Amino acid sequence: MSKRRDADDHFSDAYSLSSADETLQHYRAWAATYDKEIGEDNDYAQPRRCAEALHAVAPAGSIRILDAGCGTGLSGVALAAAGYSNLTGCDFSPEMLEQAATKGVYRTLFETDLNEGLANVDDESYDAVTAVGVFSFGHVLADACDGLLRVIKPGGHFVIGLNEKFWNEGALPAKIDQLSSSGFIQEIIREHGDHLPGHQVMGWVLVLKKC
């Protein structure tokens, strides 16, 4: 018997994704309804929390920010609302990027697989990188931190907002501990709080400073 699938139930599948291809197909299909399901119906909290965390450590204005895994642009909208105006977004789903373009907050958008290391982006070219909701099962994996940190200027910031289920999986905290103990980053904020209140999902916000 086939399972009935509502048009707005993409979230229930999001934590069972296990490969990059499955994840890409998931977001290609979700792009048109993501903002309603996540932003409007379920009070997605991480974009605002991450923008506020960056604001606590880096001045708003024209600092150059890469919103990595920008999706439909909810994270960029929150950064713009916090006063940041020089935003670039990237994602591996062209459909999500199309939606992001309609928000009018990004100067540039480009397609990339963040697990491949951002090979076309210059070293130390951004003041900050944000990764909001992108570290997760079958999504962006802990080792992608290396490429994301490579493109941040020394003294710049890396802001991560993620659901606590993936944090508890363990690979990302282990990677962050390893980067901290090797002196590559300094962890300056780690806050627990709402991720997606409409689904009672909690999450973490981290701000890492590149040494």
Ligand SMILES: C[S@@+](CC[C@H](N)C(=O)[O-])C[C@H]1O[C@@H](n2cnc3c(N)ncnc32)[C@H](O)[C@@H]1O
């Ligand atoms: C939950 S959405 C978050 C989007 C946006 N940052 C937000 O907060 O609304 C996760 C995004 O990560 C993107 N993504 C997942 N894996 C990726 C990868 N390996 N490379 C690039 N983008 C990826 C998806 O296409 C999707 O747009």
